Amino acid sequence: MSWSQHLRSAQEFMKVGDEVEAVILTLDRDERKMSLGIKQLSADPWAEIETKYPVGTKTTAKVRNFTNFGVFVEIEEGIDGLIHISDLSWTKKVKHPGEFTQVGADIEVVVLEIDKDNRRLSLGHKQLEENPWAGIESKFPLDSVHEGTITEMTDKGAVVSLDENVEGFCPTRQLTKEDGSVPKVGDKIEFKILEFSKATKRITLSHLRTYDDVRKAEAAAEKAEKRAAADATKSTVKKINASVEKTTLGDIAGLAALKSAMEAAEAKKAPAKKSKKEESAEE
Template sequence: MSQNLKFGTQEDLEEILAAQGECSPDFRKANADVYAGMGCLEQGKLVTGKISQVNDQEVLVDVNYKSEGVIDRAEFKDTDSLELGSEIEVFVEKLEDEDGRLILSKQKADFVRVWDRIHAAFENNEVVRGTLTKRIKGGVVVDLFGIDAFLPGSQIDLRQIPDINALIGQEFDLKVIKVNKARRNIVVSRRVVLEEERNKQRGDVLETLEKNQVRKGIVKNITDFGAFIDLGGVDGLLHITDMSYKRINHPSEMLQLGQEVEVMVLDFNDKKERISLGMKQLKPHPWKDIAERYPEGAIVKGKVVSITDYGAFVELDSGVEGLIHVSEMSWTQHVKHPSKILTVGQEVEAVVLKVEEDAERISLGMKQLESDPWDSIETELPPGARVVGEIRNIASFGAFVEIKEGVDGLIHVSDMSWTKKITHPNEMVKKGDKVECVVLAVDKEKRRISLSMKHLTEDPWDSIDSTYPVDSEVKGKIVRMLDRGVVVELADGIEGFIPVSKLTAEYIKVPADAFKVGDEVPAVVTEIDQNNRKIYLSVVDYFKNRESAELKAWMDSHKPGENGTTIGEAVAPKKKASKKKAEKSEEAEA
């Protein structure tokens, strides 16, 4: 048969193809001279053809077959290069589909053409160049020799890439790490290339690493306490305190992942496994000659960067902060917390009070920008001056009165009344009350002013002898009951003491047997102790010169037990105290 396979014309060849359907090896060998012009197609092979037609969905290619081949237009990356008559290499995918069409593939042809080159790179661990074309789920598509390869996200870099889209369109060195011809699957890695480069650089870095050396590095990782810097295969720690002389709350305020920075090698261990780096050391120390730049008394401006319970820190310059203590914020306001008058970020003006260069401290004051109201306090408020103020606060020992803005005086509880026995200031005044008082004394150094309410009037005890002479008759109201007698309030708030034996001619053990608080009693002044501010009275002496009927009426109205209080009830609370101690207590209270 082989002798009869030779045909001299193209027409003869077409007839045989039509009859036989496929080209046998013997047929192709015998007709090699015309096969080159006609071509005999085999599924899965590469052939060359010419573009004959282009539309929106398909590209038709003439490959000298009984019909033109069809290629999906989406297989052409650069559709602008589709020119009629141009030659392209295609892959025979199907000789006939269900519609009898010849199906060709441009992408498979590209894959087959470069497969040997890619496989060789995989086998020999060679570095190849590829361009990142688009991002997909899990990674990036790479144009490798004109075909698509897959670059997983984990293989793009040594560290996490914050914005992978920024790499699209860039060309990188890659290594083929996985191939599958049947699935046309090619996986590449950039990380492998970078790791090899880093290992090589690591050795170079460790050999040349020295203290105080300035190097460039890439920010590899950021934590709360600092950042790790890749010096080229070797990581060093840039602590937050070594980033800047100024206060920073988090390293991310100064650094970003992937940022290139210049650092100084501060220290490292023997094996150079732990390397300490610094950035602020590359700049002059901001506290050098600080006293010359910020002399005491100078007025400066700055921004509040931090507030604590005891004051506010103000940034005067990069790395230079001063403290305004809470006590230096106002002459007049009672500042309980700095946040009441200052906020973080606020621009403030202050006076330099003290500079400690070695300790890196600057003390600032705000109130020094205004005049001190205490400077002229002695001339404004001399002793004896009458003032009106508002009760700002009350304590157990007295009341604080604001007599001018930022200036308070104290009315001690003992200076509230000449005559009344006051146990707590709220018996006389309340917070917010407007009161008139007299200045007793001014202590400018200790910033204290003593005030008095009782000195607004004359002391009634100065004229007590003429007001209540001995043997004069008085009337008063019982205000306190004691075991040894009663305390009676007379006019003008003066109090007198009536012993129990002078209350009634009848025997009573305690005053509560026959009397109660609020009872009005007549009495005679029997004794005046002006030094101890005491007046002794007697009801019994009052009735000595009275008619017997009047005395009898008094006695009948104050019989033991008739006031509703039994003797036992009246004396029970006092039974535990000794008699001697009780007597002393009664006399002192009277």
């Protein structure tokens, strides 16, 4: 009845009493039966698919259905395609397509691959834009600190929105606030970039490190200051000891010289000692 795969019953296409044109497909005279077709009145849309929608074609499609792994869309009657969940966004971690779009909505797509034999199209949505991860890497370098909003809590940690198109993940052990409490969904707090992987499109964050690293730096600075003060004290004591030692040696030398001078002076003042002959003559 239709090249489209979305008809569930004939009532969706026609009703009793309608006059329709049809093509005879088979004829069984013995059984007095014939098979008719309506879609055969129009060309098979897949016959010229590679000409009409070559790889790289950008167009608008209608969302028809969801699965856990992607979005089924219809480009036109009879031509369906699949947008894999990984091809919806460069930056957002989409767990289910329902988070990104809704059934019946229009979505812009680009043709990535054509499988004419199996009547399948592989489509992409994120490919309509350039891969932003090169610019993101320069905007969120390792060890830089940024304000983020917690959008989701899981058993393993928190999903954090760093800006409109960039999300990161903060493990539970890195979520603790300085007062020991745990933040909740909607909280805006600072996060440090611990890991940035362009290949896996993963940004690992830490709130704990935003204040713990500061405390460690302050402790290290205080320790270095104390060490410098101790070294300065040792140097001062060493200089004082050297000065005292030098002074003491100088004093000893000065005292010895003074003693010699005094002894020489006393020797000059004392009368000369008489010889034995002089003493006998006087007698």
